[in-house]
Amino acid sequence: MFTSRQISRRSFLLSSMSMTAALAGCQTTTTATAPAPVPQAAPARPVVAPEEAELQKRYGALEDGGHTIPAVPYQQIDPKFYRQRVPDPTGEAPGTVVVDTASRFLYVVEPGGTAMRYGVGIGRDGFAWQGEGIVHWRQPWPRWKVPDDMIKRQPHLARYSVENGGMEPGIKNPLGARALYIFQDGKDTLYRLHGSPEWQSIGKATSAGCVRLINQDVIDLYTRVPYHARIVVRQSALPEPAAV
Template identity: 55%
Template sequence: MTRRSLLASATAAAAATALAGCTTNGPPQRNRVIEEARPIEQKLGAPVSMYAAVNDGGHAVPAVPFDRIEQRYLRQVVSDPTGERPGTVVVDTSNHFLYVVQRFGRAMRYGVGLGRQGFEWSGNGVIEWKQHWPRWFPPEEMIERRPELDKYRARQVPGTNEWEGGMPAGVTNPLGARALYIYQDGKDTLYRLHGSPEWWSIGKSVSSGCVRLINQDVIDLYDRVAEKSPIVVTSGLRVT
């Protein structure tokens, strides 16, 4: 198994200086099992329940002040504007939306935040694999800029194809509660969908990161999308 190359950004302790990001130079995941999406009741609860505090995998995810986020970026069922077949994930970078296409002309829509990397790739791909509470591996160029991140450097175990290091999973980890990895023609696009503790970045474009969702939303998304699902990234959707 070869080493995966992953994009990244950094998280700082203070919210004002925290950055969202993807991962780079991360180790491969060994002996993965392909996960099927679980059917979920179409009817959504009120935002106060959707964005309430939750304990997930032993991690205490804090509640999100949803009333401070534009309502259009909250999770909701909408008429499908994509024309794609059910099960397809569509990222609309121009409007900061992510859709999971459903049957009968409907789609589940989430607000997303974007960074520089979020605009660097577009086209059709496949969600090759997914991960619960991923570790974060900062890229070499980021470590050069911020030497304090050296402790999270990816290190190959001598004589093996295994890797160690990285920032442990947790609510302050830049990848959040889930990460979905996008491939095209069998190759890593370096494009990620992932959670983030930075709820205030939803609907905005900030300096770093791929496509970030509120942690409660990426947990919901993860369960709706199977590995090997098609994904389309575009800036051409018209949304009313």
């Protein structure tokens, strides 16, 4: 026989055990939710003006593809046309090539809000091209095959025609150390991004429609621009980033 005190104590213990079991049941049916991953922004690249030692290395003489490229007297070029990283003024997606013919700049847009900028020489008035296309073909040390319409204007170039196989690659070749060929809607625009031995033309409008770079710069450009990269050629000037 249990006394009333023993019965009360036994009821309390049974009640406590039931509550513990109920709480344990809730805990086993509750699953912790992992926090959603936070999107990581592209790392920002430093935007600094190249120093003298870097410029000497960047524009010094070099051997490439069996050819000796002479040093460029960069001191005689406006510093704004040196290859350098700048805040991106284009608003285009990373990987896009943008040619600002008015300002004589070429940009390769990078992740993180920056772009690699190059000084360029562009086509004379009447030979300039604008629009969008893709880099359909790339060639180190290309042959220069003069199109028929240029031969009509300059008949002495006929020996470098497509039929004659063009000009041999080399330092004197107008296409320089690299060429990137621009297509639009599946057709060759005859518009090129290419190197040039004529460093004096950078920042000027002297070529027949193409975009020319210092040979040392076009070699660097070639490593950054893959096949089928999108290219935008503008005639209106982009806002120039503030000097660093």
